[in-house]
Amino acid sequence: MPPPPPPAANKDEQPKPAGAGAGSDLPPLSAKEFRVYNRMAEHMDQFHTHFRLTYNTLLSACATPPKPKLAPRALITQALEFCHHLTMHHTIEERHIFPVLARRMPEFRRELSLLSQHKEIHRGMAALERYLEACRSGETDLDRREVGRLLEGFGGVLFEHLDEEVHALRAENMRVYWSEREMAGLPM
Template sequence: MERFHTYFRQEFDQMYELADGSFEKHGMSLPMFLNLEGHHGIEEAYIFPKLAQRMVEFKQDEKHRESHKGIHDGIDKLGELVLRWRTEPSAYSPTELRGCLDSFRDVLFRHLDEEVNDLKASNMRKYWTLDEMDQFMI
């Protein structure tokens, strides 16, 4: 999980840095960033329900699910901007992109840190045996 989260942080920071439009020079596009939504969808559909059986922080109304709501709000707004800029490229605004990214940076980065901490082996041992962990579909 930490590897995925490190990648998302790097991708987020790179998108912010290249918001001046230079991302295209690096072979990137704005829709590439929306991969984060797929990661969260998998967590919510498959991983969180299993973890929530024994770990309160993964239950429906707890911190990880609540963080996802804030992150999804930002990703949804970003998706709307990307669609607008695809149909009207001249409307692209680095300031607007950075403002959108700023709107969910804190909740995203805090969530990434909290989730990695909660999924450390030392914490998981409190709730699951190694045999049970081997049964997780990841």
């Protein structure tokens, strides 16, 4: 039997959809409906969990003393791969997922926070990538404190973004904008 939907923060209060006043009048979702409507949130959260873990591993490798102790080349490679994978993830979202969702959901429109967060994250990642490329080429010696500082420069908005995006895709919000049948046709 599938797990029931997660409980609301306050047992007397049902969760409210992000960005929509409507929806609080809707009947509770059945377990089957919850699975259908929550599919995108669960799928996205799997990617986001990987990004959180990788970010935290990199940040820990920059602490004094580093934990885990990554060799300089391994730290550079893993951090560049993190930037590359996050860029690919955001590119797919911006080209294939957000435009479809934005037709009905204000959270995914270009002028609002989820996309502006992408820009802020990528400004920070660009600075990190420049530094790491200089280290990889031998132009600069790797300073773990500098890598940590650059990571921390965009970490706050990254974690906020990862949480807000999944929150916007949760079942209680998706059903405000999409029918159960339409959910099957949404990209992801």
